[in-house]
Amino acid sequence: MSARDLDVGFSGRLVNFEAxxxxxxxxxxxxxxxxxxxxPLADAVIAELDSLGQAGRQLLxxxxxxxxxxxxDPPPAIAALLRQLETVPEWVDREALVQGDVVSQSIPPLWSNLAFSAGSLVHTYSSPAIARLLVQTGQLSTMARRRLLETGIWRIQSILPGGLVRGAPGxxxxxxxRLLHARMRATALKRGWEHERWGVPINQTDVARTWLDFTIVPFRALAQVGLAITEEQQESLYRHWWYVGHLLGLDEGFFLPLHNHDEAEALLELVDSTxxxxxxxxxxxxxxxxDANVDELCAVPGSPFTRPVARELLNALTRxxxxxxVADALGVPPSPVMSLLPLFAGGNAxxxxxxxxxxxxxxxxxxENLAVYREWTSLAPDGTEYQKHIRAAG
Structure with a gap:
């Protein structure tokens, strides 16, 4: 199948492809x-879990x-997934895994959260195909605060020291x-997802877009508010997130060529422009x-934000x-706080x-940052949606 054929076949996904x-x-x-x-590995596990029920989930x-x-005697699909996960690529720096993502750990938690929300997640949801799938689940638009919290906890667990060592929370x-993506993929296909128009639900390109939303997108945003990182730090950041990509089942062809912001920016431009x-x-x-982020900012003990102030700040940062x-197309209005952002950037720098x-x-x-990040990981005491999905009975 040629790219030209794909451009026609996936009319809901690709535009401006020849350019x-x-x-x-x-x-x-x-x-x-x-x-x-x-x-395929994760999809096979979902099918196997549907057959084995609770016993399969316990084994997993x-x-x-x-x-x-x-x-x-593990079931074959579960065994195959675990074998892939535990085959650590030769490019992984095991000592660095013990330290975690030291670059992300150097970012003040408040600004990290704001860049992730107004930068990363808004960018993720700016993909009509991803947005279509999430709206069809009937969950995100009504459970946005919970999902915002859970995604944030996963991100933090992934950057903490030792967080990506086998068996650790990250x-x-x-x-x-990864398995929740597979479950959503299976559910969407059963509900008549238009594969010929939209491609596979949560396909490899979608996962690559999400991976970029944990690397270039938030750190480009952080640089705009005075929190830029050096070229050496960029190298460290991308090497850490290479391994996250591996665990997510992302094809290495997407992430291994990326060592810095310039290289990641090129992939981001390709994805966004099409x-x-x-x-x-x-x-x-x-x-x-x-709306959910306003709730989160105001709910923190001792928060200096009122709801109107939090909303104006988020509108300004999103723009x-x-x-x-893009902000106009999303319906995010101009904010008077825009005039204050250069002051924030100067103070942060x-x-x-x-x-x-x-x-x-x-x-x-x-x-000091790690102390706050670790505290935030306890904000979902009854577990995340990802954890509940795996614990659920068949």
């Missing part, structure tokens, strides 16, 4: 092909925590997210997300991070200069 192909060559063809690819949970070797939750225009689903999700054209002036100062700032 993108002229700029990006084979990378554009690769991206187009990946619209037709899901995650035990395997994720204690490893494949701890299971006696490792387990990343695989749970994405269909924003629609009503993207607007519904964005408004639900911003800064996404640009006026000055604070960061002091925090990194010596190794001891940088370590102290990282330790």
């Amino acid at each position: 993108a192909r002229a700029r990006h060559g084979e990378k554009a063809d690769f991206m187009a092909r990946m619209l037709a690819v899901g995650d 949970n035990a395997g994720l925590t204690d490893g494949l070797d701890s299971l006696k 490792y387990v939750q990343t695989v749970q997210v 994405t269909t225009p924003l629609d009503e689903n993207t607007r519904i999700l964005t408004m639900a997300l911003l 800064l991070f996404q640009g006026d054209e 000055e604070t960061r200069r002091w925090q990194v002036r010596t190794p001891d100062a940088a370590e102290q700032a990282r330790a």
